[in-house]
Amino acid sequence: MSFQLLINLVMAVIWMFMNDAWTFASFISGYAIGLVIVYFLRAFFPHRFYFLGIMATIKLLFIFLRELVLSTVEVVGQILRPKLNITPGIFAMDIELEKNWEITVLSCLITLTPGTLVVDVSPDNKTLYIHAMDLPDVEKAKKDIKNTFEKAIQEVSRT
């Protein structure tokens, strides 16, 4: 992915050289042309077209922001309820991710998800121990949400 990005940047600089126009607008147009060229030459690279990875990253960022807002609303609702009606607990969840940064991003996402907080990661990186604020109605739904998170992260790291 970074190799294709580097090639694209070099193409943009070459475009600026050819036009002898050292402006930001010239860089942008050179970059756009380079993007099209890299797209048509994508069969020669070992990895997929790098712009897909960038799109997946942006999507992950929006998931982050959405979950932050949703979880804040939920926590505020629990706090301001006149009678405290929560059943917390710690449950284990198996994960399929392998690289360290993927696990870190997943735990940050889970920590920002409504009602869950990562307490520990097992030494072999296979299991996350998650403290949930309100266990009975949440655990099943949480697993679904986390499947979408894991999917989104795998989408970013796919080559």
Added chain:
Amino acid sequence: MSVNEISSWIVGIIVLIGAILSLVSAVGLVRLPDIYTRSHAATKAATLSVMLVLLGTFLFFAVIEDLVSARILLGIVFVFITAPVGGHLISRAAYHSGVSLWDRSTQDQLHAKKKKHGSS
């Protein structure tokens, strides 16, 4: 209404929501029963409230004073990245030094695991 007036309304609402969220998470710190549920309140609501106040400040200076401050944007990003890690570390340290869960907690699957491997 002029653009400045509308944007100052928006900035006011954003900062007000941030302040109220900050108050609510402080109330949560007092009301919730154990350290784990408290760190739920501290990581989520407090993070969003600080981000909203910073965003309001950024918009105020950008639109009304015509001064784009990249440092505020960097501050938002740093708070966003570090707050969940801080919550995780505090609750992990609490768990490994033996702070017990609330007595109405339903299950504790980490406990069995820890027993099996011996206390670390």
